[in-house]
Amino acid sequence: MKNIKLLLICSAVSVLILSACSSQKTTSIKIAEVTRSLFYAPQYVAIEKGFFKEEGLDVELQTTWGGDKTMTALLSDGADVALVGSETSIYVYGQNSKDYAINFAQLTQTDGTFLVAKEPKPDFQWEDLKDSTFLGQRKGGMPQMVGEFVLKKHGIDPHHDLNLKQNIDFANIPGAFVSGDAEYVQLFEPTASTFEKEGKGHIIASFGEESGHVPYTVYMTKQSFMKNNEKAVESFTRAVYKAQQWVENNSAEAIASVIQPYFEDTDLEMLTSSIDRYKSQGSFATDPILDEKEWNNLKNIMDEAGELPVDAAYDELVNTKFAEEVIKE
Missing domain, CATH: 3.40.190.10 (Periplasmic binding protein-like II)
Known part of the structure; x- marks a missing residue:
C-alpha cells in the first residue's frame, strides 16, 4: 500500500513539473546579420553559451549580406531584429519611413x-x-x-x-x-x-x-515590434549583455573555441589572434548602451563623407531603456 501511495505522489509531482515546464513560453526571434564576421563574436557567444535560451528566446540567425538587404529583411518582417551599422537606421529615417528602425543594443564600438x-x-x-x-x-x-x-x-x-x-x-x-x-x-x-x-x-x-568610438554594429528593430514586444526586446538585450561580459572576462582563445563552428574554414590559431586584435583595441562593446557622444561621432563621420541625409536626433532613433535596465540588474 505504501508503494502505491509513493507511486501516486511521484506521478503527481511529475505532472506538476511537466505542467510548469510547458507553461514557460519560448519567444521566437529572427535575427538578420549584415555579414558573417568574427567582429560579431559576442553574438555567436550568446547563441552557443545558451544566453538567449536562458532568456526564453529561440533565435533564428540568417546572414543577409549587405546593409540594404538587411534593412529590407527587417522592414518587410523577414526579420525581427537586425544586426547592422547604425547608419542604416538614419538612411531609413531620412526616407520618411512611418515605421522606422530603433537602435536598442550596441555590439561593436569601433571600426573593424x-x-x-x-x-x-x-x-x-x-x-x-x-x-x-x-x-x-x-x-x-x-x-x-x-x-x-x-x-x-x-x-x-x-x-x-x-x-x-x-x-x-x-x-x-x-x-x-x-x-x-x-x-x-x-x-x-x-x-x-x-x-x-x-x-x-x-x-x-x-x-x-x-x-574613436562609434556605433559601428548595433541591434535594431522596428518601432512597432518594440512597442508590441517590450519583454522580448528586454530579454534579448539581457542575453547580449551576458555575452558581452563573458567576452570581456575570457581570453581570446576561449572565445575562439566557442565561436569556431561559425568559421569552419578558419583555424583556431587564426581566430584567436584576430579576436585578440579586436579585444586589444576595444572593438567589442562591454555593455549594450549606445551613448549620445558615439551617435554624434557617427553623424560627423557620415557628414564628412557627404552621406548624412538628415540630422537624425539621438532621442528619435536610439532607445537605451532596455540596456539601462539589464545593466542595473
Whole structure:
C-alpha cells in the first residue's frame, strides 16, 4: 500500500513539473546579420553559451549580406531584429519611413577594418598613401565612411589624393586586392591576418584605433515590434549583455573555441589572434548602451563623407531603456 501511495505522489509531482515546464513560453526571434564576421563574436557567444535560451528566446540567425538587404529583411518582417551599422537606421529615417528602425543594443564600438599594404611598410606614415591605388569599400557603408574620415584626419583627400576604387562587391574585395594593382586595401579580420600569414599583405594600421568610438554594429528593430514586444526586446538585450561580459572576462582563445563552428574554414590559431586584435583595441562593446557622444561621432563621420541625409536626433532613433535596465540588474 505504501508503494502505491509513493507511486501516486511521484506521478503527481511529475505532472506538476511537466505542467510548469510547458507553461514557460519560448519567444521566437529572427535575427538578420549584415555579414558573417568574427567582429560579431559576442553574438555567436550568446547563441552557443545558451544566453538567449536562458532568456526564453529561440533565435533564428540568417546572414543577409549587405546593409540594404538587411534593412529590407527587417522592414518587410523577414526579420525581427537586425544586426547592422547604425547608419542604416538614419538612411531609413531620412526616407520618411512611418515605421522606422530603433537602435536598442550596441555590439561593436569601433571600426573593424585594418589598413593592409601589398608590400611591407615598417616606417609607414599616412602621407605615404598619396598618389597610391587604394581599394576602398562600398560607398555609403560604414567601412568606407570611417576610412575617408581617418584619411581626411591625416590630411588626405580620398577622392583627389588617391586612385580610389569602389566598384568591387564586399565579398570580392580580398580577391581583387590579391589579383589586382591596388597597393592598399581595408580588410576585416580574419582576412587581414590570413593575408599577413600567407604573405599576401601586411597590416600597417587600424582604422578602429584612428576613428574613436562609434556605433559601428548595433541591434535594431522596428518601432512597432518594440512597442508590441517590450519583454522580448528586454530579454534579448539581457542575453547580449551576458555575452558581452563573458567576452570581456575570457581570453581570446576561449572565445575562439566557442565561436569556431561559425568559421569552419578558419583555424583556431587564426581566430584567436584576430579576436585578440579586436579585444586589444576595444572593438567589442562591454555593455549594450549606445551613448549620445558615439551617435554624434557617427553623424560627423557620415557628414564628412557627404552621406548624412538628415540630422537624425539621438532621442528619435536610439532607445537605451532596455540596456539601462539589464545593466542595473
